[in-house]
Amino acid sequence: MTAAAATRTPGRRSRAWTLPAGLRRCAVPLALLVLWQASVGFGWISTRSIPSPSQILTAFWDLTVSGELAVHLLVSLGRVSAGLAIGVSAGTVCALIAGLSRRGEDALDALLQMLRTLPHLALVPLFILWFGIGETPKIALVALGTAFPIYLNLFAGIRTVDAKVVEAVSTLGLTRWELIAQVILPGALPAFLTGLRYALGVAWLSLVVGEQINASSGIGYLAMTAREFLRTDVIIVALIVYAILGLLADLIVRLIERKALVWRPAFIKE
Amino acid sequence: MSHALSRIPASSKPVVSVRGLVRNFGNGNVLDGLSLDLQPGSFTALLGRSGCGKSTLLRTLAKLDPAPKGTVQLPEERAVVFQEPRLVPWMRVLRNVTLGLRHPDAEARGLAALAEVGLSHRAKAWPLTLSGGEAQRAALARALVREPRLLLLDEPFAALDALTRMRMQGLVETLWRAHAPAVLLVTHDVDEALLLADRALVMENGRIAADIPIPLARPRRHGDPGFIALRSRLLAELGVDEEHLAAREPQRTEARTAGPPPGGYGLPAGAAAAPSR
Numbered sequence: 179m180t181a182a183a184a185t186r187t188p189g190r191r192s193r194a195w196t197l198p199a200g201l202r203r204c205a206v207p208l209a210l211l212v213l214w215q216a217s218v219g220f221g222w223i224s225t226r227s228i229p230s231p232s233q234i235l236t237a238f239w240d241l242t243v244s245g246e247l248a249v250h251l252l253v254s255l256g257r258v259s260a261g262l263a264i265g266v267s268a269g270t271v272c273a274l275i276a277g278l279s280r281r282g283e284d285a286l287d288a289l290l291q292m293l294r295t296l297p298h299l300a301l302v303p304l305f306i307l308w309f310g311i312g313e314t315p316k317i318a319l320v321a322l323g324t325a326f327p328i329y330l331n332l333f334a335g336i337r338t339v340d341a342k343v344v345e346a347v348s349t350l351g352l353t354r355w356e357l358i359a360q361v362i363l364p365g366a367l368p369a370f371l372t373g374l375r376y377a378l379g380v381a382w383l384s385l386v387v388g389e390q391i392n393a394s395s396g397i398g399y400l401a402m403t404a405r406e407f408l409r410t411d412v413i414i415v416a417l418i419v420y421a422i423l424g425l426l427a428d429l430i431v432r433l434i435e436r437k438a439l440v441w442r443p444a445f446i447k448e
Numbered sequence: 449m450s451h452a453l454s455r456i457p458a459s460s461k462p463v464v465s466v467r468g469l470v471r472n473f474g475n476g477n478v479l480d481g482l483s484l485d486l487q488p489g490s491f492t493a494l495l496g497r498s499g500c501g502k503s504t505l506l507r508t509l510a511k512l513d514p515a516p517k518g519t520v521q522l523p524e525e526r527a528v529v530f531q532e533p534r535l536v537p538w539m540r541v542l543r544n545v546t547l548g549l550r551h552p553d554a555e556a557r558g559l560a561a562l563a564e565v566g567l568s569h570r571a572k573a574w575p576l577t578l579s580g581g582e583a584q585r586a587a588l589a590r591a592l593v594r595e596p597r598l599l600l601l602d603e604p605f606a607a608l609d610a611l612t613r614m615r616m617q618g619l620v621e622t623l624w625r626a627h628a629p630a631v632l633l634v635t636h637d638v639d640e641a642l643l644l645a646d647r648a649l650v651m652e653n654g655r656i657a658a659d660i661p662i663p664l665a666r667p668r669r670h671g672d673p674g675f676i677a678l679r680s681r682l683l684a685e686l687g688v689d690e691e692h693l694a695a696r697e698p699q700r701t702e703a704r705t706a707g708p709p710p711g712g713y714g715l716p717a718g719a720a721a722a723p724s725r
Binding site for chain 2: 321340342345346347348349351364365439440441442443
């Protein structure tokens, strides 16, 4: 946002001509929306391929009023939350073990580095065989996908905490646990949050894949059934919901960063 | 905290006692049977060429390096100030100062220490917003608040600009007079040693090669005859003619107000075969 403000040319140009920065950024997307609506309205584009923005809005409204959207949304949110909780916990525990002790690193790191090269979505067939078609394979997919970004980032974060600062603090008479809790873990927090943002992206992706296979509820299921009835409007509503959820998740992590990393010069306002 | 001077015991039992300290890194001894006593409340400067073992000695006294051979007796109350401030960036300045302090009134002590180094107004600041001099003053406060009987300073002013360095040297002297810890200052700077210390040790090949008392009255000035004489002697002990030093470290000499050294800059540049790092 500061970048936008900085690039605004001062004075010179007449005020009447210049739009506010926020409006200027929206101008092109808005124009495209209008063009889209017009194209469908004049029959240039078939509704089969893509419905007009107003039709999508209507579908959105109908799904909301009927409560259908809320039901599927809650189911999807539940899966993502459960998967994330498991994945983030597992990734964190592994990173702490491997990051804080040499022996832990020997035991875990090579194994996890090998596993992480595996594209986790390729495990879907195996997961269906192992866990059936209920909730378990979907949650497991999210958990597996999110554990690795957390592990990799937190492990690297723990290992790259400024050794000189740690050495200086070690002369201050802290116990090993105090050193870990007050210096090493807060030092690794920025890396953890980067991992968390990445994990959230992976979580949605895993959910999309998981819900399109043998699901009977969830946003992905909504989209898949809409396909069978050629309801492109509902499919696009599902896509928009995914996008909004992804944005919201990112926003939440950014807020956490702003709270937790106030000490960074980028966040300091003086 | 003016009661600090009274902590000095009447008997001059050394606060630090090192005997026969040996430390080797692969191809040779960095510390080679070194022995050293530091008296309570004394200010000692430790000089020597790069690689002579002075930093290893300081780190051993800070218990950051092991002492595999020999005996090292240290007081429990130690504090170290490094060349870099080494503050924890995600703790505010006051929290950095009180870190690891277990007194119930740690915060009040931290504020008092910050006031002593002239940093009260930055108590709530984040370390990354401090200037180099401010950060180093915070590091001094962090050391001071522990009421050390041994204060180890590892080239604490080397990274500061000339003016800030002069101010910091004055501050360290003031704090030392008020609290009277035994100070061991590792420095490359002969003038700094002569300004602050009562005793200069020159290290060579892992041993104390020279132990020179500095009986100058305070406050000291670069131009005083006694200062100049001791400067020549210390430089000679370090194996550097003053002309060579001037040629090697022009920015240091320039930063001082002393002007050219007594001998002038007479020698040809090729004669300045100073040992490289």
